[in-house]
Amino acid sequence: MKTTEIQELIDFITQSGLEEVHIETEAIKIHVKRSNAIPQQVASLASNGLPSPTQVVPMLQENKLAANYVTIKSPMIGTFYRSPSPEEAPFVKEGDPVVKGTKLCIIEAMKLYNEIESEVTGKIIQILVDDISPVEYDQPLFLVEPVTE
Incomplete structure (x- = not known):
C-alpha cells in the first residue's frame, strides 16, 4: 500500500x-x-x-442540544441517504413538520435499504449528517423539536 x-x-x-x-x-x-x-x-x-x-x-463537533429536543439516531451502520434517489427531493428538510412514522431518510446496509422513520411528532430542527455519508450505530441523524399537546 x-x-x-x-x-x-x-x-x-x-x-x-x-x-x-x-x-x-x-x-x-x-x-x-x-x-x-x-x-x-x-x-x-x-x-x-x-x-x-x-x-x-x-x-463531528459537539453540539449543545436543548433538553427539549429529541435526537433520532441511526439503528445500524450503513450509508445515509436523504432522498429515495439522486433525482428526487429529500424526504425532509430543516424546518419541516413531521408526524410519528414520517420517513426521514434511508440507511443502506449490505445492499438493503432501510427506511428510518420519525419517533415523534414535531419539527425538524437540524439534519446532523451529510447526504451519502457513512453512519455508525447510534449516531445522531436528526434533531426534532417535539410538539407538546
Whole structure:
C-alpha cells in the first residue's frame, strides 16, 4: 500500500466519522481506532515502515442540544441517504413538520435499504449528517423539536 493510499484511507475515515477500522491483506495489516481523548493510531503497517499519522481532528463537533429536543439516531451502520434517489427531493428538510412514522431518510446496509422513520411528532430542527455519508450505530441523524399537546 502506497503512502498516498494510506493517507486517502485516513482522510476517508476522518470524514466518515467511523470510530474503528481494521483492514488486513496478505501484504499489510492496518488497524485504526479513533477516540476523543487519544489520537488516531495505526497499529501496524507490515514491513514497509511508513510513518503513522499523529492526530486526526474529529469530524463531528459537539453540539449543545436543548433538553427539549429529541435526537433520532441511526439503528445500524450503513450509508445515509436523504432522498429515495439522486433525482428526487429529500424526504425532509430543516424546518419541516413531521408526524410519528414520517420517513426521514434511508440507511443502506449490505445492499438493503432501510427506511428510518420519525419517533415523534414535531419539527425538524437540524439534519446532523451529510447526504451519502457513512453512519455508525447510534449516531445522531436528526434533531426534532417535539410538539407538546
